[in-house]
Amino acid sequence: MELQRIVKTEQADLAVTMHYPSGGGKGETLPLIVFCHGFTGSRIGMDRLFVQAARYFSDAGYLVVRFDYGGCGESTGSYGDGGMEQLVKETRIMLDYTLSFDCVDLSRVTLLGHSLGGAVAVQTAFRDRRVKHLVLWAPVAHPLADIVRIIGQEAHRNIIAAGQTDYLGYTLTDRFLQSLANAHPLQETRQIRGDVLVLHGAEDEVIASDAAHLYQKAFWLRSDGMSDKEILPYADHSFTGQEIRERLFGLTVDWLRIHDPKRGEWNHYVI
Template identity: 30%
Template sequence: MHTDWREVRIQNPRGQLLAALCLHSGPDSRGWVVVCHGFTGSKEGGGRAKAMAERLAGETGFSFVLFDFAGNGESQGRFEDLTLSGQIQDLSAVVDWCGQQSPGPVVTMGRSFGGSTVLAHGAADPRVQAVCTWAAPVRLADLFSEAIIAETGDGRIQLADADGTVDLNKDFLRDLESYDLLKAAAVLAPRPLLIIHGENDDVVPASDARRLYSTASDPKELHIIPGGDHQFTTTSEQVWKIVGRWLNALHGEKCTQGET
């Protein structure tokens, strides 16, 4: 099992330093997997993101990078300034960094709002070989508008979150309206797309995943996880196995098409 994590700092286009953890599989690395956390999340994912990366690095030979978006975790910036456009810039900076470290394909993987980010970024960045989403919302403006509980009067909005409330600038919603994630999914081909969603997700409905799958072109896969919630609390092992098989298939230049 790989446990030699390295802490790095990566500068985004706005001059902020992003905190990242790198797990390199050595000179025979098959490429990079960049993992994006969800809304209000962090790179470690409560320890599960690191455990997943260690497992999959050993099983697939890919190197992994976990990072905090600006304003989250240990990265610089203010959370209230968060936008999807800013997260796309952050992800692009991490992809830049991967290319500077060693050559090889780059796969992006994101959970929840991080999944929305990898879709929007992947559609515009040809350096990305493949994209994987976990519980990614596609009706972004609707989802976040429904979560608004107050407008503070100083150009900010307050949203309900699983751990309470969070404040964001109104620019967050205006920025979301400039993205169409279904169109983004449609232009990813011929790069593979893996869509994973929990059957019992009560934050983002599984219908979002099915809409993504129906819009995307082959090669694509959709896995609706029986009993899976938004966090994949009790089903993470099943998800890891799906991702590991998919990554190994990428190396063999194959991608199974279908829905489960």
């Protein structure tokens, strides 16, 4: 079952899609996955990545929530007005909203971030201990450098000179860039508890797969929590292709089941 919702905040009305699994037992609580989309993206995802993933995970028994950040997709507001801090705030608002449901198991809460959403997920988990697992798909490791490379040097110069620029219809401001410069997700990994999975495409031309190695090394330095990584051959930034996506989704679900505190199953998952 898929339901559409609007979550109202001070800055924007956030458009939300919720995927409920079928066949859940009466009184049974559900594991939760909340998606964090990338830079100027939406809850649909690149080439419907999040739609397909949410339905796959829902069929596997998860309650899945995907939403548009303010100014993206069908949400109101202006993207980037509050910088990375606003993206983290909106993610925590979505946690507030979804964790208020009696059907959610508070011990099985996962943030799944793609691209810049990966960095947002890390920064959210750093601030919010309700997040028990992190799944990072092709995550941004250096927010300022990565986003400037995406928008191009001309747009970057426009922001420096005029305080803002138009990028694909989105108004990007110097405040947004400054927030990227102040964001250091790799440094925040040491304070994050819980297990982490990083999946990246070997053919990613947007965010090089080196980011996955950096994240895993950073997470290894923690005193608590496991960290696993896999580089998917032939996969690009949006994990294009049916076979690649089936492997992406399958690896994610298998990993979550292994690290599920309620199941305790070890299904010979190997990285």
